Amino acid sequence: MFKKSFRTVGYMNTASTPAPADGPRWLSADEQLVWRSYIEAATLLEDHLDRQLQRDAGMPHVYYGLLVKLAESPRRRMRMTELARYAKITRSRLSHAVARLEKNGWVRREDCPSDKRGQFAILTDEGYEVLRRTAPGHVNAVRQAVFDRLTPEQQKSLGEIMRIVAEGLQPSEAGADLPWLR
């Protein structure tokens, strides 16, 4: 004898009867495998890169990303809110992060002349130097973990897929699920 609803929690419904039309749409067995692979890879990858950068550059991956954005910006500076938007993190998180990077001497702040509420985060020479010194090792880690293992088609596919997912989650779409407000 079987329990009536063996494994109906988590992601999958393995009961023999199909879910009711108005009930939850569980993930299929295939979808579930895809999702687990994604979670596992994403977890391992973020972990791996965090460790690599913590060891070689003395900062977590997100912080490294902030320095990169600044390095790519004109005059190596960016408004706090804009930087937060680019890095896909909250302004609060950025505030704390910049505070820490400032302590390291890798970033400094400067008031925005045209908007007295505004702040620029600016990559210092020292910060640039850290980036220059550690970038090769980091790129290498990314290569080894991702690009060297994928065919060109897979790389292309990954790009398309992630672009779609990212677009669907942009805060710009925040109101898109509240159509009654439009």
Add this chain to the structure above:
Amino acid sequence: MFKKSFRTVGYMNTASTPAPADGPRWLSADEQLVWRSYIEAATLLEDHLDRQLQRDAGMPHVYYGLLVKLAESPRRRMRMTELARYAKITRSRLSHAVARLEKNGWVRREDCPSDKRGQFAILTDEGYEVLRRTAPGHVNAVRQAVFDRLTPEQQKSLGEIMRIVAEGLQPSEAGADLPWLR
């Protein structure tokens, strides 16, 4: 006149000369775009699911994953180390996590009879109930963010890609880059 090495930090070398054979292999423009899409999507997605679950289930995504693993295990229990390995997190992190889930009454610990060092993490009825109640909403969030936006081919491709990346980062391969020790 151009600076000699414009933008050689971060991920890309945009200088007109190719990198020396023994120098860092920067990401190509295409690779860079793929990588940014990945980082953005992964950041946004993890954030989105964390918020969704924090709001609806009172716990972060990782913790939810632990409950799911336990729910799927025989007798709803798993040894700590095994659970950590499945969830791709460190034992230390798991220890802290289980301590918190224990406080919530969703998990309890039990000594392993055959190995006095060992501990089982066990999903309580209350924990199971939380899962049962919140799983539909979570699956829905995953669907909306990922599966509903991808074609079947893209889903398949995503699964393959992430499986490859995950495999490359398994701790089991930890010694693979130390061939001189074999």
Add this chain to the structure above:
DNA sequence: AAGCATTACTTGAAGTATCAACCTCACGTA
């Protein structure tokens, strides 16, 4: 020009993650 909602950003507290150090027990070996 005086409200008043909004934008830009910061702060502090509480939650979670990481790292190294630690304890206990298991197991092979002498």
Add this chain to the structure above:
DNA sequence: TACGTGAGGTTGATACTTCAAGTAATGCTT
């Protein structure tokens, strides 16, 4: 049996993230 090594797991300090609440400047509206 005693020793040494390693496995299973926890702990506490420190770092990072999140959330809610805060300050201050902007700009619209009347």
